[in-house]
Amino acid sequence: MAAPTLAWFFLLLAGFAEIGWAVGLKYTEGFTRPLPTVLTIAGMIVSFYLLSLAMRSIPLGTAYAAWTGIGAVGTVILGMVLFGESRDLARIGCIALIVGGVVGLKWLSGSAAH
Template identity: 50%
Template structure:
């Protein structure tokens, strides 16, 4: 269950990272509210997952999901570059996330 909660925390991190773009320096009310709520939920879920998972693993996986997800949203929906070096780098982060999952006994 901790891994599912951690995945949800990572998805919420994607939400607040993308929200930062639309909050425009926290000058737009509703994007700012969305960003702050997403960040809060993300941190709460991370802390819950960390009860059962090693903190180093939980934090690295949380950050990795956030990075990969944010880059994917940027490429798919915001017109960001999908050059080979960028995709290979994201693939390597994904491999690291999978490796940490496989190396953690929970």
């Protein structure tokens, strides 16, 4: 894989790890449950590490926005699936806007190292 492609792969994995730790926070019950707490903290470390690897090739603003976008969209979707959160059309439309923004940032970022 070329370096920019690998960087985007790391960023995608970092986003998935962010989803994991964000959902994990719900299960820690205020960091009072040991196993969910350890897994959540491990997810945080993995997410930040992979984000730092991605930022070697992807501009800071683009990487951070994409990382938070992936995490936000995934967390909202899992909130709907796992916790019965609202699935109304406006909420789904907002998710689509976030996805569009992340795709736009990737498209505009090019492949130059920063």
